[in-house]
Amino acid sequence: MAATNYRESPYLTGHHRPTRMEVDAPDLFVEGELPADLAGVFYRNGAEPLYPPTDEDYHWFDGDGMVYAFFIEDGRASMRNRWVRTDKLLLEMKEGRRLFGVHGNPVxxxxxxxxxxxxxxxxNxxxxxGKLLALMEGAPPVELDPRSLETIGEESYGGVITTTFSAHPTVxxxxxxxxxxxxxxxxxDRSPExxxxxxxFSGRPIRTEVIPVPHQSLMHTFFVTENHVVFPxxxxxxxxxxxLSGGPIVAWMPDRPTKLGVMPRRGTASDVRWFEVEPRHMLHQANVWEDGHRIVADVAAAEGTALFPDLHGRRRSHQETQQSLRRWTIDLAADTGAVREEIxxxxxxxxxxxxxxxxTRPSRYAFSNSNLNSVDGRVDGMDSVLRVDTxxxxxxxxxxxxxxxxxxxxxxxxVGGTSELDGYxxxxxxxxxxxxxxxxxxxxRDLSSGPLARVRIPFRIxxxxxxxxxxxxxxxxxQAMRA
Ligand SMILES: [Fe+2]
Incomplete structure (x- = not known):
């Protein structure tokens, strides 16, 4: 029987509802004028489950990767979108239905x-x-053709990197x-690693190090500076x-501090020093750099999260756990392991x-989407964009x-610009x-005056x-496009 509809879920309705289609749009209408010196490609990835999920508790992070590419040049824009044809999706397409539990839950x-x-x-x-890579943590990257978005297959770097990959590797x-x-x-009994x-730059793996960590956590991101790497x-x-015993696969532990492991980029696991901050939810940073003997990390952080429940299945609200832009400063010269936090x-x-x-180097401005009036920005939508001079x-x-x-x-x-705000x-x-x-x-330099141009995509993404x-x-x- 063919799939007919999605279940009611905050992440399958409204602006989250999948479109279930792939298109090529060769020349999109533009309101206003695309600047002549804006030339390049804008890629976006996101979760669009082709088939209705079967588990009750569908999660925003669980849908199939759909990549959109916008090619911008000479004041014109074209776009295409394609699902990433992972082995998972190909098997589900063959069967015509969803086969996997939420987050791949084996039960x-x-x-x-x-x-x-x-x-x-x-x-991501x-x-x-020279490759276009679609990423999720928990699995290897999947290579796509950078122009056609055709799926080429999982990338293992010649069999050297066979563990999972981050969704946020740092260039x-x-x-x-x-x-x-x-x-x-x-x-x-084995400690997590x-x-x-x-x-x-050429795509050749040159370094692998195994790092023991205090807990098995959802490490969605990590920090890289000129000389250090930080594992949150x-x-x-x-x-x-x-x-497997019916509890949440990911659970918020409210009494557990956030721990930051700092290692020299050229160092080894024995060089890692651990620093602690209050229990903080943190999935993304704007940027991280060194200031003398300090590491400065501008992050989106909160006192908890609405994304995952605690061990008892209780989930906090978005309003209670709104993320704000915070600066964490780690003083590598201090005796104490404390991290200073400022909003x-x-x-x-x-x-x-x-x-x-x-x-990895000092920066001044943080760009983000932001929420002025929605009750829950993730469910209802982030209604604003923001640039902050830090x-x-x-x-x-x-x-x-x-x-x-x-x-x-x-x-x-x-094109040709080199300074921090010289562009769009x-x-x-x-x-x-x-x-x-x-x-x-x-x-x-000026978000508040509104867009210079609006490229109109004739369907809801x-x-x-x-x-x-x-x-x-x-x-x-x-490197990617010359082939
Ligand atoms: Fe992310």
């Missing part, structure tokens, strides 16, 4: 899928080593290295054993981003209107009830996760 997965890896490839989409633009972590799901990996172990505890801006934000070219606290905000759902806001450098800021936005979605293009922009003159673009 609720159909036995015919037990030899197939649960890989949704739905979280990056260019590195150090100073040398082109991709710094990655892989978590290893493990229960029982992660893998730390470095891949050079947050109170989001992961346990397959608990899931830079207390607005409700979701995905903070820097000028990517400054990742030195002065001055903010630059644009509200798309109540009920709007704006995605991650990213900086897109002007891009986000996909859906207005409540609209049949269309817009790719809004702002002057990066469901809200998703991460996006990246590669200018035609960036080394990563040139």
């Amino acid at each position: 609720t997965t159909d036995p015919i899928a037990r030899h197939t890896r649960y890989n949704t490839a739905n979280t 989409i990056i260019l590195h080593g 150090d633009h100073a040398n082109g290295e991709l710094v990655n972590i892989g978590t290893i799901a493990r229960d029982g 992660i893998h730390y990996e470095v891949i050079d 172990v947050t109170p989001l505890d992961v346990s397959i054993k608990r899931a 830079i801006n207390d607005r409700d934000i979701q995905f903070p981003r820097p000028d990517d070219r400054l990742m 030195r002065t606290g001055v903010e630059d905000l644009y509200h798309f209107g109540d009920g709007a759902a704006a995605g991650e806001l990213i900086f897109a450098p002007r 800021a891009l986000t996909l936005v859906h207005k409540e009830g609209a049949a269309e979605t817009e790719l809004a293009v702002f002057d990066a 469901p809200s998703g996760f991460h996006c990246n922009y590669y200018s035609v003159d960036s080394p990563l673009y040139e």
Whole structure:
């Protein structure tokens, strides 16, 4: 029997509802004018389950990866979108139905899928080593053709990296290295570990180190500076054993401090020093850098999370757990292991981003989507975009209107531009009830005046996760597109 509809779920209705289609749109209508010096590709990944989930508790992170690509040049824009054809999705397409339990839960997965890896490839989409890679933590990257978005297959770096990959590896633009972590799901007596990996600009793995960590946590991100790497172990505890006995696979532990393991980038596991901050939920940072003997991390953090329950199944509300932009300062010279926390801006934000070219080095501005009037920004939509000057606290905000759902806001450098604000800021936005979605293009120095141009996509693109922009003159673009 063919699939007919999605169940009622906050992440399968409204602006989250999947469109279930793949399109090629060669020349989109543009309101306003696309700047002549904006030329490159904007990729976005997100969760769009092709088949209705079978578990009761569908989770936003659980859908199949759908990649959108916008190619912008000469004042014109084209787009296409394709599902990432993972082995999981191909098997489900063959059967014509959902086979996997939520988060790949083995208890609720159909036995015919037990030899197939649960890989949704739905979280991030990056260019590195000449390849376009769709990423989720918990599985290897999946390579796509950077133009056609055709799925090429799982990338294992010649069999060298066989553990899971991060959804947020860091590109150090100073040398082109991709710094990655892989978590290893493990229960029982063996202590949890992660893998730390470095891949050079050409895509060749050059470094692997196994790092013991205090708890098996959902390490969605980690920090890289010029000389250090930081492994955040947050109170989001992961346990397959608990899931097999009916508990949550990911649970918030309210009394567990957030632990930050600091290691020199060229160091080994024996060099790791652990620092503690209060129990904090933290999935994303704007940027992290060194200031003398200090590590400065500008993060989106909160005292808890609405995304996962505690051990008793209780889940807190979005309002109680709004993330704000905070600065964590780790003093490597101090005797104490304490981390200083300051709130830079207390607005409700979701995905903070820097000028990517400054990742690992000092930066001044944090771009993000933000929420002014929604009750729950994740469910109802983030209705605004925000740029914060982290030195002065001055903010630059644009509200798309109540009920709007704006995605991650990213900086897109002007062709030939080198300084931090010399360019544009891009986000996909859906207005409540609209049949269309817009790719809004702002002057990066002035969000509050509204978009310079709106690329009109003639259907609703469901809200998703991460996006990246590669200018035609960036080394990563040139490397991937010259083939
Ligand atoms: Fe993320």
